[in-house]
Amino acid sequence: MTSAPQGIIEVKGLVSHYGKRKILKNVDLSVQKGEIRVIMGGSGSGKSTLLNHLLALLKPTSGSIFVDGVDVVNTDRKTLSKLRQKTGVAFQSGALFSSMTVGENIKLPLKRHTRLDDHTIDIMTRLKLELMNLAGFEDLMPSELSGGMLKRAGLARAVIMDPKLLFFDEPSAGLDPVTAVELDELILKLRDAMNMTVVVVTHELESAFKIADKITVLFDGEIAITGTVDEIKNSRDERIQNLINRRPRNETVDAEQYIKRLTTGKN
Amino acid sequence: MLTAIKSTIERIGERTADQVESAGRLGVFLFNLVSRLGMFRFPFTETLKHIQFIGARTVPLILISGLFTGMVIALQFYDTLIRFGSVELLGAAVAMSLIRELGPVMAALMVIARVGSATCAEIGIMRNEQQFDALDCMDIDSYHYVMLPRLIAAIISVPLLTAMFDVFGIGGGYIVGVLIHGVSDGAYLIGMADTIVWNDVLMGIIKSALFGFLILWICMAKGFFLHVEQKQAGAEGVSHATTQAVVLSAVLMLFVDYIVSSLML
Numbered sequence: 001m002t003s004a005p006q007g008i009i010e011v012k013g014l015v016s017h018y019g020k021r022k023i024l025k026n027v028d029l030s031v032q033k034g035e036i037r038v039i040m041g042g043s044g045s046g047k048s049t050l051l052n053h054l055l056a057l058l059k060p061t062s063g064s065i066f067v068d069g070v071d072v073v074n075t076d077r078k079t080l081s082k083l084r085q086k087t088g089v090a091f092q093s094g095a096l097f098s099s100m101t102v103g104e105n106i107k108l109p110l111k112r113h114t115r116l117d118d119h120t121i122d123i124m125t126r127l128k129l130e131l132m133n134l135a136g137f138e139d140l141m142p143s144e145l146s147g148g149m150l151k152r153a154g155l156a157r158a159v160i161m162d163p164k165l166l167f168f169d170e171p172s173a174g175l176d177p178v179t180a181v182e183l184d185e186l187i188l189k190l191r192d193a194m195n196m197t198v199v200v201v202t203h204e205l206e207s208a209f210k211i212a213d214k215i216t217v218l219f220d221g222e223i224a225i226t227g228t229v230d231e232i233k234n235s236r237d238e239r240i241q242n243l244i245n246r247r248p249r250n251e252t253v254d255a256e257q258y259i260k261r262l263t264t265g266k267n
Numbered sequence: 268m269l270t271a272i273k274s275t276i277e278r279i280g281e282r283t284a285d286q287v288e289s290a291g292r293l294g295v296f297l298f299n300l301v302s303r304l305g306m307f308r309f310p311f312t313e314t315l316k317h318i319q320f321i322g323a324r325t326v327p328l329i330l331i332s333g334l335f336t337g338m339v340i341a342l343q344f345y346d347t348l349i350r351f352g353s354v355e356l357l358g359a360a361v362a363m364s365l366i367r368e369l370g371p372v373m374a375a376l377m378v379i380a381r382v383g384s385a386t387c388a389e390i391g392i393m394r395n396e397q398q399f400d401a402l403d404c405m406d407i408d409s410y411h412y413v414m415l416p417r418l419i420a421a422i423i424s425v426p427l428l429t430a431m432f433d434v435f436g437i438g439g440g441y442i443v444g445v446l447i448h449g450v451s452d453g454a455y456l457i458g459m460a461d462t463i464v465w466n467d468v469l470m471g472i473i474k475s476a477l478f479g480f481l482i483l484w485i486c487m488a489k490g491f492f493l494h495v496e497q498k499q500a501g502a503e504g505v506s507h508a509t510t511q512a513v514v515l516s517a518v519l520m521l522f523v524d525y526i527v528s529s530l531m532l
Contacts, residue, residue, distance in 0.1 A: 057400055084406035095401035097393075109405045112412075157405075167404075 007032045008165060008197050009054060014063035016049055016221075023049045025221045027063070031214075036191055036198045038208040041218035042243065050218065051169055051201045055089060056080060068165060085113055088158030092170040094150035096142040096157070103129075103138030106157045113161065128156040132186065148179035152186070159190060165197045166190065172204040184210050205244060209233075217243065289496060296488040300418060303411040313416035321382045321417070321479075322424030326431065328377050333432035336373055337439025340364055344440075345448055358455035359462035361440035362433075366463060366471045368528070370433040375478035375520050377432075378425055379513055383486040386417060387512040390490025391505040399491070414491075418483045425479030426472050433471065470531045477527065478520050485516040 009031035016024040023046045031037045041047045052058045053065055056072040065072045070083045096105045103125055110121045129135050132152040142150060151171060158166060168187065172180035184207050191198050202208055208215055209229050216226040219239050225232060232240060241247070344360045390413070393399060402409045437459070444450040489496070489512035490505075497504035 052400075055400070055404055057403060081406045084404060087404070089401065089404040091397045091401055093396055095397040097398055098396075108407070112405070112407050 006030060008035075008068055009037075009199065010064075010066040011050075011054070012064045014050070014053060014065065015061045016046075016053060016058065017061050018049075023221050024053070024060070027218075027221070027223055029216060029223070029226075031197060031199060033197055034191070034195060035213045036187065036200065036211050038212035038215045039199065039201045039218065040203060040205075040208050040215055040243070042203060044220075045218040046221040047201050047203075047218050048169065049221075051167060051199070054199065055087075055167060056084075085109075085161060086163055086165065088161065088163035088166045090151065090155040090158040090166070090168045090171070092151075092173060094142065094154035096150060096153055098142055100142075101138060102134070102140050102142060102145065102153050105142065105153065106138070106160055109157065109161050124160065125156075128160050131159075131189075132156045133182070148175050148183070151175070151183060155183075155186065159194070159196075162194060163196065166199070168198065168200045170202055170204075171200060172202060172207040180204065180207060181210075183207075187211050205246075289492075292492050292495070293485065293488050296491060297484055299410045300414055300484070303408065303415050306408070306411050308411075310412060310416045313412070314419050317417045317420035318424055321378070321420050322427060325378060325381055325424070325428055328381060329374055329428045329432050330435050332373060332377055333370075333435030334439040336369060336432070337361060337365065337436030337441075338443045339439075340369065340436070341440035341443040345444055345450070354450055355454035356458055357440070357444045357450050358437075358457075358459035361444070362437055362459040362463050363467065365433045365436040365440075366467050368524075370429050370436060371471050371474040371478060372521070372524055374429040374432040374475060375425065375482060376517065378421070378428065378479065379482050379486075379516050379520070382421070383482045383516055384509050384513050386483065387486040387490040387509045388505050390487055391493040391508050394491060394493045395501065395505065409491075414487050417487060418480065421479035421483040422476050423479075425482075426475040429471060429475035466531065470527065473531070474524060474527050477523055481520055481523060482516045485519065486512040488512075489515070 007030045009029060011027055011029035014024050014027040014029075015022070027046075027050060029050070039047045039050060049058065053060055054067060054072075056065075056067075060073060063073075068083060068086065070079055072080065072083070075083075096102070097108075100108070103122075106125045106128060107121050110116060110124060114121075116124075125138065126135065129138055132155060134149060134152055134156065137145065137149065137153070142153070145153060155168070155171075158168075171183045171187065175183065187198055187200065188211055190196055198211075200208070200211065212229055214226060214228055215232045217224045217232065217240055224237055224239055225235055227235070233244060235241065341357060341361050344357055344364075345354065348354045348356055348360065393413070399409050399413075402412065441452070441455060445452045445455050489508045493504055493508045496511075497507050499507065
């Protein structure tokens with residue numbers, strides 16, 4: 001029997017594989033309502049895989065994932081549908097449909113899931129575009145937008161249904177510092193104005209320290225630490241300090257294994 | 268020596284397993300697609316949009332290829348029939364071969380070249396850009412919203428394109444037979460009308476509807492499972508998936524052509 005979850009997101013003992021490779025190793029995570037949680041880690045640390053599990057896009061090898069009280073691993077399609085309509089996801093590249101205008105992209109969830117008339121949908125779309133500083137861009141095609149605009153348009157689509165839970169994958173990646181700061185401000189504004197819980201996956205330190213209530217740091221598929229910004233900054237874990245201070249890893253090379261890798265191509 | 272044999276057997280085994288898996292995925296894709304037919308909201312607007320892309324925009328290509336195909340088969344038949352003194356059968360021969368066989372096959376090949384490849388590439392890029400993940404997260408069913416309209420549009424459009432191909436092919440045959448080689452236009456047209464029966468037309472319609480279904484099914488599935496089937500990511504993966512989709516749908520189309528012909532003749 002599974003015990004009732006506490007936070008809006010509760011992950012227990014999550015293990016995940018890609019083929020034979022173990023990506024997540026017994027991950028536990030708890031996110032409270034109204035919190036901005038940043039999941040950090042270097043490339044290949046498993047943060048995107050964790051996000052995909054939270055979004056129920058992947059099935060774990062073992063472990064449980066509760067999102068807003070729904071066991072997303074074992075739930076039926078109907079319950080998952082209801083949950084997804086209360087959840088917004090902004091993808092790294094925006095994931096806008098290239099055959100539709102920006103406005104059509106943003107309207108899509110409303111058109112599919114509500115019976116609102118076109119006029120109301122238009123007004124709601126413009127409201128979200130205003131919020132994202134994209135007013136007047138609704139008739140453009142995604143290919144006509146810059147990287148930052150694409151992310152903001154993706155964010156507008158993610159919040160068009162006023163979700164209570166927002167996931168944001170790499171908001172600052174590939175953006176200039178000013179646009180990155182603007183997006184951070186936007187995330188804070190969204191949480192305060194719409195009382196959202198926000199889960200952000202990023203490897204951008206500055207952005208994480210600015211927006212996070214709590215930060216979870218992943219290393220090699222394991223959670224190294226979860227804590228407030230100060231707790232992370234003051235952590236004595238060498239890996240965390242390397243990450244914060246952008247220090248290269250000092251990994252000792254096993255000579256025998258190194259030769260084996262070079263000669264056989266196997267570990 | 269033993270190691271080489273072992274690794275060859277392993278490679279053959281791996282490839283066979285890959286092919287079986289790939290066939291299984293095509294089956295799963297088809298099942299998911301068909302199961303969406305009964306869903307409440309029919310994607311009418313999207314279907315119309317794809318009829319425009321698959322049908323209307325392919326018309327010029329179909330008309331030109333139909334015309335030239337008709338001209339060349341009329342030339343070949345004329346050259347053969349004149350040896351036996353049966354040149355009055357030219358209209359019947361051209362129409363019969365076009366309506367039963369060449370029309371559906373050639374129109375389908377044109378659709379594969381123009382629509383199948385584009386569809387596979389588009390869906391593959393959608394997969395690469397996480398657009399299917401986005402649809403899942405928005406609780407929008409990818410099969411119902413993206414795939415089904417394309418499939419229905421193809422089933423409607425390909426028979427219509429085939430009919431146009433046939434008409435322009437017969438017209439091309441008329442140009443070569445009647446206008447260039449002086450065959451009597453009465454013999455050409457009446458011979459054709461006397462020989463073609465409803466069953467021939469029906470065979471053409473059934474074949475072309477099946478081809479439309481087959482082409483879109485294969486091309487969409489190959490794009491949709493790009494992330495699982497292709498070892499290379501990005502543009503190279505899309506390119507490989509498109510090549511596989513075009514080759515597989517063309518070969519399967521010819522196989523289905525034989526099956527339908529053998530059942531209906």
